[in-house]
Amino acid sequence: MKPRALPGAIALASLLTFGASGALAQDIFTGAFPQKTGEEVYKGICQGCHMPDAKGAIGAGAYPALAGDTKLQGSAYPAMVIIRGQKAMPSFGSNLGDDQIAGVVNYIRSNFGNHYTDKITPEDVKALRPAKPPSEE
């Protein structure tokens, strides 16, 4: 018997029920995000927690500001946080490709009052990925 299109129906139901946040959770658990540029990735995924102005938020949790964040001085740190997750931030290593991670790192490091001009490349991101998925460590 062929499997039915149940996941699609669930995705649609959660989209209708929970709106944008339901769609986000669905994407996290089912695989790749479609956004291509760093800006699209930020708007589609990151701003839900870090806010559209990247100034962070305190509510159900504390979401740090990325605007004026001196920890973005090096590009490896934000890339690692995105790949592996950190405390209350989920990991996106398996849902975002090297190009998407490089794009969003370059985006947050050159917007929101951040003016770091050096760019991280998809090859750099690839080199930062753990040999084993974080879940198996």
Ligand code: HEC
């Ligand atoms: C579900 C909410 C959530 C989402 C979605 C999310 N983050 Fe985070 N992020 C957090 C939290 C919470 C922390 C603080 C983690 C900690 O306590 O160390 C954090 C920390 C960070 C940090 C480290 C900041 C610092 O000063 O140490 C960076 C960089 C970052 N996030 C970038 C991103 C990017 C880029 C995306 C989109 C790909 C993203 N985050 C998506 C919740 C989120």
